Amino acid sequence: MSPERRTPTPPPLSGDPILRTVSRAVFALVILFALLLLWRGHNAPGGGFIAGLMTACALILHRIAYGHTALRVDPARLVPWGLALSFVTGLVPYLLGRPYLKSDYGYITTALTGEFEWATALLFDLGVYLVVVGGSLAIAYGLIEVNPQERVEGDE
Amino acid sequence: MTLAVFLPFLFAALCAWLGTRLERRTGYVAALAFVPALLLALPLSGMPGASPALEVTRWVPTLGLALAFRGDGFSLLFAVLIGVIGTLASLYAVAYLSERERFGRFYAYLLLFGGSMLGLVLSDNLVVLFGFWEMTSVTSFLLIGLWHTRSAARDGAVKAFLVSALGGLALLAAVALLGIAGGSTTLSGLDVEALRASPLFTPALLLTLLAAFTKSAQLPFHLWLPTAMEAPTPVSAFLHSATMVKAGVVLVAKFGLLFGSSPLWGGIIVPVGLATLVWGAWIALRQTDLKALLAYSTVSQLGLLMSLYGLADAEGRFTATAHLLNHAAFKAALFFVVGIIDHETGTREVPRLGGLRKAMPLTFAAALLASLSMAGVPPLGGFISKELFYEAMLHRGPVFIAVAVLGSALTFAYSFRLLRVFWGPPRHPPGAEPHEAPPGLLVPAGLLALTALAFGLLPGSAEALTRTAQNALNFATHRGHLKLWHGVTPALLATLLTWGLGAVLIGQAAQVGVLGRRLTPRVNANTVYYALTEGVNVLSSRLIARTQGLALPDQLRIMLGAAALIAGYAVWRAPQVFHPVGTPPLALLPVAALLVAGAVGVLLARSRLTAVVVTGLTGFGSAAAFLALRAPDLALTQLLVEAVTVILFLLVFRSLPRSRDLPRTRWRYALDLLLAASAGLGATLLVLAGVRFLAPPISPYYLANSYRLGGGRNVVNVLLVDFRGFDTLGEITVVGMVALAVLGLVRLGKKGRAPGGGAPTPVPATPGEKEEA
Numbered sequence: 001m002s003p004e005r006r007t008p009t010p011p012p013l014s015g016d017p018i019l020r021t022v023s024r025a026v027f028a029l030v031i032l033f034a035l036l037l038l039w040r041g042h043n044a045p046g047g048g049f050i051a052g053l054m055t056a057c058a059l060i061l062h063r064i065a066y067g068h069t070a071l072r073v074d075p076a077r078l079v080p081w082g083l084a085l086s087f088v089t090g091l092v093p094y095l096l097g098r099p100y101l102k103s104d105y106g107y108i109t110t111a112l113t114g115e116f117e118w119a120t121a122l123l124f125d126l127g128v129y130l131v132v133v134g135g136s137l138a139i140a141y142g143l144i145e146v147n148p149q150e151r152v153e154g155d156e
Numbered sequence: 157m158t159l160a161v162f163l164p165f166l167f168a169a170l171c172a173w174l175g176t177r178l179e180r181r182t183g184y185v186a187a188l189a190f191v192p193a194l195l196l197a198l199p200l201s202g203m204p205g206a207s208p209a210l211e212v213t214r215w216v217p218t219l220g221l222a223l224a225f226r227g228d229g230f231s232l233l234f235a236v237l238i239g240v241i242g243t244l245a246s247l248y249a250v251a252y253l254s255e256r257e258r259f260g261r262f263y264a265y266l267l268l269f270g271g272s273m274l275g276l277v278l279s280d281n282l283v284v285l286f287g288f289w290e291m292t293s294v295t296s297f298l299l300i301g302l303w304h305t306r307s308a309a310r311d312g313a314v315k316a317f318l319v320s321a322l323g324g325l326a327l328l329a330a331v332a333l334l335g336i337a338g339g340s341t342t343l344s345g346l347d348v349e350a351l352r353a354s355p356l357f358t359p360a361l362l363l364t365l366l367a368a369f370t371k372s373a374q375l376p377f378h379l380w381l382p383t384a385m386e387a388p389t390p391v392s393a394f395l396h397s398a399t400m401v402k403a404g405v406v407l408v409a410k411f412g413l414l415f416g417s418s419p420l421w422g423g424i425i426v427p428v429g430l431a432t433l434v435w436g437a438w439i440a441l442r443q444t445d446l447k448a449l450l451a452y453s454t455v456s457q458l459g460l461l462m463s464l465y466g467l468a469d470a471e472g473r474f475t476a477t478a479h480l481l482n483h484a485a486f487k488a489a490l491f492f493v494v495g496i497i498d499h500e501t502g503t504r505e506v507p508r509l510g511g512l513r514k515a516m517p518l519t520f521a522a523a524l525l526a527s528l529s530m531a532g533v534p535p536l537g538g539f540i541s542k543e544l545f546y547e548a549m550l551h552r553g554p555v556f557i558a559v560a561v562l563g564s565a566l567t568f569a570y571s572f573r574l575l576r577v578f579w580g581p582p583r584h585p586p587g588a589e590p591h592e593a594p595p596g597l598l599v600p601a602g603l604l605a606l607t608a609l610a611f612g613l614l615p616g617s618a619e620a621l622t623r624t625a626q627n628a629l630n631f632a633t634h635r636g637h638l639k640l641w642h643g644v645t646p647a648l649l650a651t652l653l654t655w656g657l658g659a660v661l662i663g664q665a666a667q668v669g670v671l672g673r674r675l676t677p678r679v680n681a682n683t684v685y686y687a688l689t690e691g692v693n694v695l696s697s698r699l700i701a702r703t704q705g706l707a708l709p710d711q712l713r714i715m716l717g718a719a720a721l722i723a724g725y726a727v728w729r730a731p732q733v734f735h736p737v738g739t740p741p742l743a744l745l746p747v748a749a750l751l752v753a754g755a756v757g758v759l760l761a762r763s764r765l766t767a768v769v770v771t772g773l774t775g776f777g778s779a780a781a782f783l784a785l786r787a788p789d790l791a792l793t794q795l796l797v798e799a800v801t802v803i804l805f806l807l808v809f810r811s812l813p814r815s816r817d818l819p820r821t822r823w824r825y826a827l828d829l830l831l832a833a834s835a836g837l838g839a840t841l842l843v844l845a846g847v848r849f850l851a852p853p854i855s856p857y858y859l860a861n862s863y864r865l866g867g868g869r870n871v872v873n874v875l876l877v878d879f880r881g882f883d884t885l886g887e888i889t890v891v892g893m894v895a896l897a898v899l900g901l902v903r904l905g906k907k908g909r910a911p912g913g914g915a916p917t918p919v920p921a922t923p924g925e926k927e928e929a
Contacts, residue, residue: 037792042868045788047876053796060803076899079892086885119868121877124884128877131888135895136800142902143807 016065023065030058038129039122048125052132059133060140075137082130089124157225157278158211160192160235164242164271168264175260183250186263190246193239193274196232203229203624204632210280210344219283220341226280228628230477233621234277234398234406237481241398241488242270244600249390251596252495262302266391269295273399277406280342282331289327289371289403293320296400300387312383315685319380320400323370327407330363334414348414361415364407365424372404372458375432379681382451389498392447393491396454397484405458405480408465409473413630416468425466426552430559432459437566441573441661442672446494446504449570450487453530456567457483464548470634471548477629478622478638479541482529485608486538489526490574492601493519497577499597500590506573511582515590518598520578522605529608531571531658532564532651537611537618539651540638546647547636561654568658615639713828716835723838727845743784750777764812768805772798789872 034054041047062070069075167189174182199209208228215221227235246266253262272291279285294317301313331341337354338346351357368374373381381401385392395401408425415421436456443449461483464476496519497512498504513520529538542564549556584590592598611618615638626632642648661668704711754773761767775798782791820828858871858879868874876884 041870041873042877043870045792045870045872047789047870047873049876050789050792050796053793053800057796057799057803060800076896079895083889083892086888090881090885121868121874121881124877124881125873128884128888131892135891138895139898139902140800140804140807142899143804145902 019065023061027058027062027070030054030061034058038125041125042119042121048128049132052129053136055129055133056136056140059137060144063141063144069141071137075134075141078130078134079138082127082132082134084127085130086124086127089120089127092120157196157209157227157235158213158223160196160239161225161271161275161278163192164189164267164274168267168271171267172260172264175258175263179259180250180253180255180257182259182263183246186249186267187243187246189267190239190242190270193235193270194243196227196235196239199227200229200232200236200624203232204626208628215284220281220335221283222281223284224280224342225275225278226344227278228625230409230625230628231278233477233481233625234402235274237484238270238273238277238398241394241484242266244488244492244603245390245394248393248492248495248597248600249388251594252390252499253388262388265295265298265302266394269299269391269399270394273403276403280344282334282341282343285343286324286328286331289367290321290324292371292400292403293317293324296320296384296395299391299395300384302388302391303386306386308383309386312380312386316380316384318689319370319377319685323367323377323404326363326370327367330360330367333360333363343410346414351414352417357415357418358420361418361420364411364415365421368404368407368411368462369428370404371407372401372462373432373455374404374428374459374462375435376681376684378432378436378455379685381455382448385447385451389447389491389495392451393488393495396451396491397488401454401458402461402480402484405461405465405476408462409476409629412465412468412473422466422468426463426556429459429461429463429466430556430563432456433463433563434459434559434566437563437570438672441566441570442669443570444506446497446506446574446577447491449506449574450490450494453567453570454487456563457487457530460545460563464545467548467552470631471544471551471636473629474622474626474631474634474636475541475544475548477625477631478544478618479538481618481621482537482541482608482611485604485611486526486529486536489522489601489604489608490530492597492604493523493526496593496597496601497590500593501584501588503585503588506577508585509577509583510580511578512584512590513578514582516592518602519593522598522601523575523578525605525609526601527571527575529612531568532654533568535609535612535640537608537615539612540615540618540640543642543647543651544636544638546650547645550646550650557650561650561657564654565657565661568654569661572658572662612640713831716831720831720834720838723842724834727838727841741784744781747777747781747784750774750780764809765806768802768809771805772802775801787872789870 034051037046037054038048038051039046041051059070167186171182171186171189174185178185199206208226208231210227211225213223215223246263249262249266253259269292272288272295275288276285276292279288297313297317300316301309303309304313333356334346334351335341337356337360338348338351340346351360370377381396384395387395412421433456436452436454436459440449440452440456443452461476461480464472464479466472494504496516497509500516501509501512503509525536529536532538532542546557546560549560619638622638626634706714751774754770754777757770757773758767761770775794779791779794779798782788782794858875862871862874862879863869865878868878
C-alpha cells in the first residue's frame, strides 16, 4: 500500500468503502491478467496494446477508489521510455546487418519449465505496452485532476 | 568519413550528459569529436592525384537511399575546414562562456550542427544530402535561440529557420527532379547528358538556386543572417565562416558542374551575387555593433563567392575556392576578436570603444591581420584572392568590374572601421578594465590570423590547398597561380582604384552617413518578412474564427456532410460490381440489433450519462461482432478501448454544465436526418464495395509464414511486432503525442483564468503530478 497522501481538495468519486474493498481484489487480478496477455500475445490473443489498456483500466479504478495514484511516477514519463525501448529493439538487428525491426526467436528447454520460447518481439511489445499505459493514464489522470468546481472560461 | 560524420552526433549525446559534470571543460570533449574530420587531411594530402574514396552504408536500398560519403578533393577540403574551425570554436567557447551557461546543451547543439554540416559536404546521395541540409537548419535554430529568454534570440532563430526551411523544401523538390531526370539518387551517378536534355532541367536549376540563396543569405534572403548573431560568439564564428552559410556556396559549387552549361545559371547567380556583395558591404559600413558589421560583411563576402562559382568556368571555381579558404580564416578570426572585445569590455558598440591597442596588443595584432586580409591589402591572403576575383570579372566586362570595385571599396572601408576601436584615445564603458585576453581566447584567434598571413606570405600553401579540389570541381585545366606580385595588370590598377575609393569613404564618413540615411529604403526584407508572418497570423485567426467557432452540432454537420460526399464520390467513381450478399450469418443478427439499438438509444437519451452508456453499447456490439467473425484480438482491443473511452467520457462530463437541447427548427430536423442518412448510406456502400477484392488477398502469405519467420502463432500480433513493426512504431509515436497534447490542454484548462479575466488562480499541485520547471 502506498502511504496516504494529503490531497488539497478531496477528490470526487472516492471514499466509497464497497468500491475500495472490491477494487483491492480486482486491481491485482486485472494487472495479473494484463501481464498474462502481454506475455502470451505472441501465440494467443493478447499483446502490448491490449495489455496496456487493461492495466490503465485497473489503475484508473484504483485511483477513483482511493483518490491517489498507485504509481510512483508521472505516467506521462513512461511514454518516452516505451518509445525508446521499441525503437532500440528494432535497432539491434539493424546493427547486426539484418532488416530494421526483424525479430528473432528461439527455444530454451529447462527441466523445470519444459520447452520455453523466447522472442525479441516481446521487448518491442513491452515498449508498446509502456506507451499505451503512459498515454492513456496521462489523459485520464489529467481529467481526474480537473476540479469540476472550476468554471473554465470559454472563448473570449 | 562515415565516422567523421557520425562521431559528432555520438559526442553530442555524451556532451549533453557530461555538461553538468564537467561544466566548461566539456569543450575539450567536444573538440575531440572533430578529430576524425581533421584526420581527413590524410586522404586530402593525396589529392588532387588520388581517386576519391567512397564509403557506403546501406539504409533503405529499395528507395535508393544509402549513406554514401564520397571523399573527393573539394568535400574533403571543406570537411577539414569544418573540423579546424569546429575544434577552435569548441576550445574558444571553453574560455568564453560564462559560468552559468548550460554547457551540456550548448556543446550538444554545436556538435549536432558540426556533424550535420560534415554530412552535408561529404554526402554523395542526394536525399541524404537534403536530410543533412535540413538538419543544419534545425540545429542552427537551436543554436541561435540558445539564450531563448531574449526575445531577439527567439526572433532570430525563428527567422533563420523559416527562411532556410523554405529553401530546404525547394532543395527537396530539386533533388526529386534530379533523381527522375538523371536516373540516379547519387550525385556522382547522375546521367548529366540525360539531365540536360530533360524538360525538368530548368525547374530543378531554379529550385536549387532558391535553396542555395536562402541558405547563403543572398538578396533578398539575407535578412536572417544578421539576426543570427544572437547566437553566442563561438557559434557565430563557426556558422559564418565554415558551416551553415557556406552550405549554399557548396551547393552552387557542386551543382555548377551539372547546371553550369545553362546560361540561366550564371545569368542569375552572378548578378545576384554581385548585388549582394555591394549591398551587404554598404549596410555593413553603417553598423555600429561590431558583430552586426561582421554579419553583414559575411553576407557581402558570400555574394562574392556565389558570383565566382556562378561563372561556371574553371577560373571562377579556382578563384572562389581560394577565396573560400581565405574568408574562413579571416572571418572566424574576426569573430573571435570581437568575442574577446565583448568579453573584456562588455560592449560591442563602436562609438563606446577606442584605444584598445594599448590594453590588448596581441588581440590588436590578430585583428589587424584578419581585417587587412578582409580589406584585401598585401601581403595577406585576401589580397591575392581579390586580385584573382578582379581578373575573373575583367574577363566578363566593364559593368562587372565596376560593381566588383565598388563592393571591394566598401569592404575596405568597413574593415578599417572595425579597426577604429583599437586607435584613438582609450574609451570603454565605465567599470570595465580591458586587458589582454586569456590564452584560451587568444590562441584560436591568433592561429587563424596567422593562417591568413601565411596564405599571403606563402601563396604556395594556399595554392596547394586550393588545387586539392581541382579534379572534384574540374578546374585542373586552369593555369592560374596565387602570387603576391604579378606585375602591373588591369587588376592591380583596379585594386589601386579600390583603395582610393575606400580612403574617400573613410575620410568622408560623415557625408556617407548622411547619404546612407537618405538611401535607406522604406521597405526592406525585414519589413516584408514581418508583414508576411503577421499576415499569416491574422489570416489563420480569421479563418479559424469563421470555421471553428461554430457550435459542436454544426461542426458535426460539416464533418458528416464531408464524409458523405467523399464516400459517395468514391462509390460513384469506382462503381464496383457489388458482391452478391449471401445469407448473412445468423449469429450476427442479435449483434446488429444491439448496434442499432445503441444508436437509437443515444437519440432518446435524456441525460448525458445515459447517452454515454448507450454509446458504449454500440462499441461492445462491435466487439461482439468481431468475436462472431473469429477475430479475438480485435474483439479484445475493441472491448477495452470502449471501456477506457466510456471512463474518459464520464470524467470529462463531470466538468461540463448540465446538458440542454439546442432549439432546432423543423427545417434543421430534415437537414440533419438527410445528413445522417447519406453518411450512413455512403459508409455502407463503401464497405460493400470493399468486400470484393480486386487483387488476391494477402492474408494467406502471413498465415503461412508467421510462425516460420516471426516465431509466433498469433498472426495478428506477429504482424504488429514484426512484419509491420515499423507501422506499429509510428502508431505508438502518435499515441504518445496525442497523450502529451491532451495533457497540455488539460493542464492549461486547469490554469484557466478566473472569471472576468483576472489573474490566473493558482492550482495546488496534486500528488502524482510533476511540477513543471
